[in-house]
Amino acid sequence: MVASFPPTPPGTSPPPGTSPPTPPAAPRWLSLTEVEALARRAHAGQTDKAGRPYAEHLAAVAAGVHERGGSEEQIAAAWLHDAVEDAALSRAWLAGAALSEATKAMVLAVTKRPGEPVEEYTARILATPGALLVKEADLAHNADPARLAVLDAPTRERLTAKYARVRALLGLV
Secondary structure, X not given: OOOOOOOOOOOOOOOOOOOXXXXXXXXXXXXXXXXXXXXXXXXXXXXXXXXXXXXXXXXXXXHHHHHOOOOHHHHHHHHHOOOOOOOOOOHHHHXXXXXXXXXXXXXXXXXXXXXXXXXXXXXXXXXOOOHXXXXXXXXXXXXXXHHHHOOOHHHHHHHHHHHHHHHHHOOOO
């Protein structure tokens, strides 16, 4: 049986033959580099509506979050913002991932659910700390006139109206 001693007061040595208690290790989260690589692998082979590699959109959203002063947790969520929605990664994977609970919550907040009214979707984003900045960067890239210009007119008009409505519901007008 190992002897148990009370914590050693500062400036003193622990009893002979013992070592000071080791604090529990902090969780090891995926680095932003690892999250980026994971997101790129998860979306490999996917393209956006204009036929561009989907990873370009992810990188633009992550850069937009960074430029807007977002935290590392928000940048990680930006890299993963479409992963669950596009079924590139599962909800079960996300639940067990080495990511902070805040990052996971942001990813789920910006994940659209089938048949969900846009009002409920935007309310969830507004209720989740940090998610609004991720969605703001996503909308900014989605509504970029250069990206929209390569689409046919009906698609461009439909998406422009959709993004404007979401921006209005989020108070980003």
